[in-house]
Structures are given as C-alpha cells and as structure tokens.
Amino acid sequence: QLQLQESGPGLVRPSETLSLTCIVSGGSIISSNYYWGWIRQPPGKGLQWIGSIQFSGNTYYNPSLKSRVTISVDTSKNQFSLRLNSVTAADTAVHYCVRQRGYCTDGVCSPFHYFYMDVWGRGATVTVSS
C-alpha cells in the first residue's frame, strides 16, 4: 500500500526558503502513470495546488506561485521535494504531498489535467514567523 510522508522544518523565517520532502514508500516513484504533487491549506482557508512533477523531471506549477516554487525528484531515494522561496506569513499552511494518477497506453499518456490526486500524505504544518 502506497504511503506518502512529508518531512521538513516546521518553522521558517520570513524571506527565507521553505523546504519539504515527501518520502514515497510501498511503491516506486518511477512510472509514467503518475505525477507527484504538493498541495497546501492555510489556516482557515481552502486547499491550493502548488505544483507537480513526474519522475522524468517534467513539472507543472500553479501560475500564481510559479516564480517562487521549485519541485524536484530524486528517483534513487524514491522521494520528491518542494522549495518555496521568499516566504511570508501568508505561506503558513499545512502542506500535503500527493500522488496523481493518470493513464498511459502504448507510450502515450493522458494530458496533465487528467492526472488526479488519488493518494495523500497526512500533511506537515509549516509556520512562517520570526
């Protein structure tokens, strides 16, 4: 059974960089059938997609966060990571890592927007404060 576990500092200072890693267990990150993504939920607010990556390194980012976000993948460690720079208090949130399932046949895969979130981690709270 696939499990996702977020890890990283729970406190980040304003203007610095938020870094989180998602450790994937119970399955391989190497598959064209999946993207691996990050979603956050600020206190009292809704869920916001941050971005996603495939094992090949292909990425998609939320346009509103794109200038500050980098998502990377380490296939040797079966994990992927999030970096969000120049953080402010507005970036305080519970951050979830997710698996996004799509489908591929004969080497042709569905467009990114067909890759839906089917497995979630429990979430990691990151607070931005001095």
Next chain:
Amino acid sequence: QSVLTQPPSASGTPGQRVTISCSGSSSNIGSNYVYWYQHFPGTAPKLLIYRNNQRPSGVPDRFSGSKSGTSASLAISGLRSEDEADYYCAVWDARLSDWLFGGGTKLTVL
C-alpha cells in the same frame, strides 16, 4: 474565496441521504472531470469519487457522484456517524491552468 462554491455545512440523521453541491463554471466543471475527497482533520484526505462518478475500490456504494453542466454533487445515502467529516470537490480549470478545490463542506451527523 474559492472559485468552486460548496455549502460550508451540511447535516443529516443516521440513515438519511445527504447531497453536497459544488458549483463552478465552463472553464472548470463544465469541461473537466470532478473529484471528491473526504477529510478527517489531522489525517490524509481520501479520494471518494473520480471522473465525476467513479468510485475507487474500497469506497462504499453509499457514496455517489454526478455532474450536470457547471455543477456537481456528492450524495451520501444511508448516512452513518463515521461519515462526519469535511468534503471537498476538485477540478482542473483550463482557463487558470490550475487545480481548484471547493471551500469544503463540513458534514454533521445529528
């Protein structure tokens, strides 16, 4: 304020049927699949419905999804106390190039 509109709360008694709505627009619900998630605070959200009306294995058939035009609904029949949770709809928005989530509906079983 979410682009996808859900009622903030819903309630029902055990055994009843409850529906939760999700309203959007032509660039999201009107042209893409809708997904539904169940979330107990402090735990990992769980996929309930994918591609408008499909249930992953292990999800009881008490849960069903539907879509019409720019709105979608999640129905829960035979309501149980363990269904008390937060429910979110999600959909890709082609105009924004963004995955959108509804604001969430807190379901209370009376």
